[in-house]
Amino acid sequence: MPRRSVAEARDTHAAIVARAVDLASVEGLEGLTIGRLAGETQMSKAGVIGHFGNKEELQLQALRAANAVFRREVWDPNAQRKPGLPRLLAICDDWIGYLERRVFPGGCFITAASCEFDGRPGRVREAVRESVLTWRRVLEDDVSAARAAGDLPKRTDPALVAFQISAIALATNQGIQLLGDERAPATARAALRDLLGRRR
Amino acid sequence: MPRRSVAEARDTHAAIVARAVDLASVEGLEGLTIGRLAGETQMSKAGVIGHFGNKEELQLQALRAANAVFRREVWDPNAQRKPGLPRLLAICDDWIGYLERRVFPGGCFITAASCEFDGRPGRVREAVRESVLTWRRVLEDDVSAARAAGDLPKRTDPALVAFQISAIALATNQGIQLLGDERAPATARAALRDLLGRRR
DNA sequence: CCTACCGATCGGTAGG
DNA sequence: CCTACCGATCGGTAGG
Numbered sequence: 075m076p077r078r079s080v081a082e083a084r085d086t087h088a089a090i091v092a093r094a095v096d097l098a099s100v101e102g103l104e105g106l107t108i109g110r111l112a113g114e115t116q117m118s119k120a121g122v123i124g125h126f127g128n129k130e131e132l133q134l135q136a137l138r139a140a141n142a143v144f145r146r147e148v149w150d151p152n153a154q155r156k157p158g159l160p161r162l163l164a165i166c167d168d169w170i171g172y173l174e175r176r177v178f179p180g181g182c183f184i185t186a187a188s189c190e191f192d193g194r195p196g197r198v199r200e201a202v203r204e205s206v207l208t209w210r211r212v213l214e215d216d217v218s219a220a221r222a223a224g225d226l227p228k229r230t231d232p233a234l235v236a237f238q239i240s241a242i243a244l245a246t247n248q249g250i251q252l253l254g255d256e257r258a259p260a261t262a263r264a265a266l267r268d269l270l271g272r273r274r
Numbered sequence: 275m276p277r278r279s280v281a282e283a284r285d286t287h288a289a290i291v292a293r294a295v296d297l298a299s300v301e302g303l304e305g306l307t308i309g310r311l312a313g314e315t316q317m318s319k320a321g322v323i324g325h326f327g328n329k330e331e332l333q334l335q336a337l338r339a340a341n342a343v344f345r346r347e348v349w350d351p352n353a354q355r356k357p358g359l360p361r362l363l364a365i366c367d368d369w370i371g372y373l374e375r376r377v378f379p380g381g382c383f384i385t386a387a388s389c390e391f392d393g394r395p396g397r398v399r400e401a402v403r404e405s406v407l408t409w410r411r412v413l414e415d416d417v418s419a420a421r422a423a424g425d426l427p428k429r430t431d432p433a434l435v436a437f438q439i440s441a442i443a444l445a446t447n448q449g450i451q452l453l454g455d456e457r458a459p460a461t462a463r464a465a466l467r468d469l470l471g472r473r474r
Numbered sequence: 475c476c477t478a479c480c481g482a483t484c485g486g487t488a489g490g
Numbered sequence: 491c492c493t494a495c496c497g498a499t500c501g502g503t504a505g506g
Contacts, residue, residue: 086491100393105304108485120487121491129485180393189389192451193300193380203452234468237445237461244448245441251392252403261437268434286475308501320503321475329501476506483500490492 087125090115094136095143099180102190103133103198133198140183141205147172149212159220159270162213166239166266173246174259181251184209185244210236226270238269287325290315294336295343299380302390303333303398333398340383341405347372349412359420359470362413366439366466373446374459381451384409385444410436426470438469 093115098106108129112119126132148168155161173182180186184205191199213236220226226235242265249258293315298306308329312319326332348368355361373382380386384405391399413436420426426435442465449458 083491102302102304102390104302107483109483118492119485120493123486124491127486181389186389186393188448188452189381189386190302192448193386199452203454206448206452231464234461234464237449237458238442238465238468240448241441241445241465242438244444245437248388248392248406248440248444249437252388252399252406254403258437261434264431264434265438265441268438283475307499309499318476319501320477323502324475478504480503481501484498485496487496488494 083125086117090117090122090125091132091135091139094132095139095183096179098133098136099140099178099183099186101180103136103187104190106133106136108132130197134201137183137187137198137201137205140178140187143177144172144182144184144209147177157216157219158223159216159225162216162220163266163270165213165216166242166270167263169243170246170259170262170266173243173250173262176250182243182247185247206240210240213239235269239266242266242269283325286317290317290322290325291332291335291339294332295339295383296379298333298336299340299378299383299386301380303336303387304390306333306336308332330397334401337383337387337398337401337405340378340387343377344372344382344384344409347377357416357419358423359416359425362416362420363466363470365413365416366442366470367463369443370446370459370462370466373443373450373462376450382443382447385447406440410440413439435469439466442466442469 090111094106094111097111097114106129108119108123111132112122115122123129123132126135148165151168152161152164155164184202187198187202188206191202210233214232217226217230217232217235221228221230221232242262246258246262249255249261255261290311294306294311297311297314306329308319308323311332312322315322323329323332326335348365351368352361352364355364384402387398387402388406391402410433414432417426417430417432417435421428421430421432442462446458446462449455449461455461
């Protein structure tokens with residue numbers, strides 16, 4: 075095989091990462107193996123690992139790619155809107171939609187990675203932690219803006235509401251993926267109305 | 275080594291399962307390996323696997339043992355009380371306490387197993403699903419009793435409230451295990467008050 | 475419950 | 491980006 079150009083190598087790299095994300099969403103980031111990834115991308119193991127150096131770096135890049143997917147699905151559609159309750163409601167709706175559409179074959183990638191790495195130290199765990207914390211802060215800031223605008227009561231605790239919204243998303247993911255509960259998205263939307271709607 | 279008596283074999287079996295539960299709570303039920311389990315119980319691999327036949331059966335028994343721990347920690351202390359809001363509040367409090375005390379070193383076993391197996395078919399997945407569903411029904415029944423007793427509003431949807439309580443537990447587990455948020459149990463209790471307390 | 479062993483696969487390296 | 495290879499470990503079996 076001839077050496078590839080820089081552009082071709084970049085495409086190959088991206089293709090490997092994309093496949094790694096789908097595989098890891100089902101098998102887990104630890105269950106992801108270089109051999110299987112090589113088989114599915116029609117490459118040699120050495121060809122695959124050469125793009126990353128080691129498995130941990132592959133895991134980190136898969137996680138980064140998954141974060142980008144989440145951002146694209148849930149954040150980007152609402153990024154232009156001004157912070158506050160209307161945007162928060164839209165974000166929540168897109169979040170449930172993202173889970174409902176099964177964007178990752180194995181369910182929410184970040185949730186799976188959270189459960190898998192919450193008991194083991196290392197760079198992957200810290201990266202997952204940052205993803206979750208960043209997203210919590212986004213929610214919290216919109217809750218704060220909503221409260222300041224008078225769309226949520228003065229007594230509203232933004233960190234608590236961000237926790238409650240995350241909680242609903244975790245349970246929705248479990249409802250869809252594990253329980254096969256087709257009503258889970260509707261239940262989630264009812265819970266969100268209960269949380270954000272009734273106090274307006 | 276001499277053959278052991280039936281009683282001794284049973285003790286050995288129980289010791290292996292107990293060790294398997296702790297290991298799997300950190301490494302996952304798939305990450306659990308017979309070789310490592312053998313090392314930690316000072317046995318040969320053949321000695322370990324002889325008790326189960328294959329790895330799937332070991333996983334199922336570890337899951338059953340974890341279910342028993344959860345039941346002991348959260349259900350048993352309240353089993354004698356009559357269904358209704360006071361018992362439901364006590365169950366929720368024991369549930370948060372169970373997470374707070376880190377009964378399993380890697381966090382809630384059933385939650386971890388749920389994330390790990392929600393994307394792969396098989397007996398383990400079905401067993402996890404049954405655990406979660408059974409527990410949801412327990413919550414739902416107490417919500418129904420509380421509503422019938424007039425302790426929750428007539429419009430209360432028991433399945434929705436069971437979903438919301440599960441959601442809080444999932445987020446609490448993530449807060450404690452992944453985020454290292456020491457306020458997570460307090461936040462969870464606030465969320466439960468918000469859910470079950472304010473409407474009385 | 476052990477020793478000894480099986481084929482398969484793991485993450486990764488050397489060298490081109 | 492490949493072939494060829496490394497030592498380690500996987501789940502599991504045979505036989506005692």
